[in-house]
Amino acid sequence: MHSIPGRRAIMAMFLIFLLLPIYWLVNMSFKTNAEIVSTMTLWPHTPTLQHYRRIFTDESWYSGYINSLEYVVLNTIISISVALPAAYAFSRYRFLGDKHLFFWLLSNRMAPAAVYALPFFNLYSAIGLFDTPWAVALAHCIFNVPLAVWILEGFVSGVPREIDETAFLDGYSFPRFFLRILVPLIASGIGVAAFFCFMFSWVELLLARTLTSVSAKPIAAIMTRTVSAAGMDWGLLAAAGVLTIIPGALVIWFVRNYIASGFALGRV
Amino acid sequence: MDKTVNQKAWFLVLPVFLVVAFSAVLPLMTVVNYSMQDTFGNNQFFWNGVGWFKELLDPSTDLGGRFLASLGRNLFFSLVILAIEVPLGIVVALSMPRQGWTVAACLVILALPLLIPWNVVGTIWQIFGRPDIGLLGYVLNHIGIDYNYVSNDIDAWVTVIVMDVWHWTSLVALLCYAGLKSIPEAYYQAAQIDGASRWAVFKAIQLPKMNRVLLIAVLLRFMDSFMIYTEPFVVTGGGPGNSTTFVSIELVKIALGQFDLGKAAALSLVYNLIILIVCWIFYTVMTNAGNERKHQEGAA
Numbered sequence: 001m002h003s004i005p006g007r008r009a010i011m012a013m014f015l016i017f018l019l020l021p022i023y024w025l026v027n028m029s030f031k032t033n034a035e036i037v038s039t040m041t042l043w044p045h046t047p048t049l050q051h052y053r054r055i056f057t058d059e060s061w062y063s064g065y066i067n068s069l070e071y072v073v074l075n076t077i078i079s080i081s082v083a084l085p086a087a088y089a090f091s092r093y094r095f096l097g098d099k100h101l102f103f104w105l106l107s108n109r110m111a112p113a114a115v116y117a118l119p120f121f122n123l124y125s126a127i128g129l130f131d132t133p134w135a136v137a138l139a140h141c142i143f144n145v146p147l148a149v150w151i152l153e154g155f156v157s158g159v160p161r162e163i164d165e166t167a168f169l170d171g172y173s174f175p176r177f178f179l180r181i182l183v184p185l186i187a188s189g190i191g192v193a194a195f196f197c198f199m200f201s202w203v204e205l206l207l208a209r210t211l212t213s214v215s216a217k218p219i220a221a222i223m224t225r226t227v228s229a230a231g232m233d234w235g236l237l238a239a240a241g242v243l244t245i246i247p248g249a250l251v252i253w254f255v256r257n258y259i260a261s262g263f264a265l266g267r268v
Numbered sequence: 269m270d271k272t273v274n275q276k277a278w279f280l281v282l283p284v285f286l287v288v289a290f291s292a293v294l295p296l297m298t299v300v301n302y303s304m305q306d307t308f309g310n311n312q313f314f315w316n317g318v319g320w321f322k323e324l325l326d327p328s329t330d331l332g333g334r335f336l337a338s339l340g341r342n343l344f345f346s347l348v349i350l351a352i353e354v355p356l357g358i359v360v361a362l363s364m365p366r367q368g369w370t371v372a373a374c375l376v377i378l379a380l381p382l383l384i385p386w387n388v389v390g391t392i393w394q395i396f397g398r399p400d401i402g403l404l405g406y407v408l409n410h411i412g413i414d415y416n417y418v419s420n421d422i423d424a425w426v427t428v429i430v431m432d433v434w435h436w437t438s439l440v441a442l443l444c445y446a447g448l449k450s451i452p453e454a455y456y457q458a459a460q461i462d463g464a465s466r467w468a469v470f471k472a473i474q475l476p477k478m479n480r481v482l483l484i485a486v487l488l489r490f491m492d493s494f495m496i497y498t499e500p501f502v503v504t505g506g507g508p509g510n511s512t513t514f515v516s517i518e519l520v521k522i523a524l525g526q527f528d529l530g531k532a533a534a535l536s537l538v539y540n541l542i543i544l545i546v547c548w549i550f551y552t553v554m555t556n557a558g559n560e561r562k563h564q565e566g567a568a
Binding site: 004005007008011015017018020022024028036037040042086090092094105107109111112113115117118120122123139142145199202203204206210219220234238241244247248249251252253256 | 271272273274275276278280283285287288290291292294295296298299359362363364372374375376377378382383384385386387388391392393395400402403404406442466491494495497498515517519520523524529539540543547548551
């Protein structure tokens, strides 16, 4: 009753469409460059780990992964911790300018990163944060904080207000109520919001590349530069690409049961 | 349930306000400042008033021509991918298995493209589409279709659009799936008793329930496709010629490539204004839809 005729075939075809380009990348990462350029093979005939070995032994490569993870984690922590109280306020209270503030936040989620690339470069150079993970983490707040507020507001609104009132009658102070009662109640919502912050910070490149030069360069930027300098080392490029997919795949696996409600931002 | 008025709530919002103001308002002020000036390098600036804005909106100048052409391309791109991704996303959501381990498997695979860094998405399609080493390009050329995204405008466009469909249709599908999951089984049973057709069920039950999430999906997809930068930049570099140069690519070229701060800043402001207007329209529609629903529920 829910579904449509031929749904299995449609689903299978769509999943193949999604997986085929990824398979091709994985396939190429295990081939030698000679095999990539000379013949068209559907699977590696002379499988090799040389590209992965190079990435894991060369510091200029693997430090990129560490840098990326560093600012992504920082950004997720900042975003969630400032967004939580705000989400509670938007969900429970009416205050001067609340609607305008909410819209303003939302509009920042939509602002094009290209607009901010240059001013951010000036700003973070001026305050001495340029080329640190903090610069990228703070810059990514511009789209992750509004998103986190938006998602968490949906989840907080799902908590009945009677729970707040009972807690306050029982003599809970506001911070204690917040940490002991509210946070555990919306734990899955916090997980979903953290997932989205992780996701959007992890996939963004333009700002991350503009705000770093040497010591905090993300892996995505290292990929683009090394490849253009060394000619076309397709195997190495493919291996680096595969390694950037893995953290995302791991995170998805952990939140797979919340994906559906999470993508609706807690407001279906 | 009405919210209570409490001005102290501002203290709870203050951290968010400060963080976002620091990273949005401060930089934007720099942009406004630059947009009124001209520079010949060496940090020397000259007052230029609204000159850049005039040039920007006049297609006969170099700047205006480039901006309006990239704006047109970008709008066309956004409309095409919305026209493909929204119906396809609905169909995929309706095709989801109902229970068992396949649900989790499908969800994980669907979400996979969303978590791949955007430049890697570009790299994947760059490799996949190359006629010499990519599966897609190789197969197409061997069945007699002359396909080369580096030299042919139409091929470049098709590649960029298929890439976006590959990248983002899952988001629409997952949102719709969440909407569908919230429909109680009783609705379907009632429809069955009434002898409703498959199409009637979709129109009367499923589509209205998906309304809100679809609105979010359209908003997110429109905005993100309107500021798309990394993926087409990696695949086509904006080419061949200028055929896939979207607004963000043009902006970065002017700002970080030519270091034409005044022009770039003026472009940024107009760009931001367009986004703000579209965003406001969606927001109004969304809050109105929410209010209407509340009224209906209140009356029932």
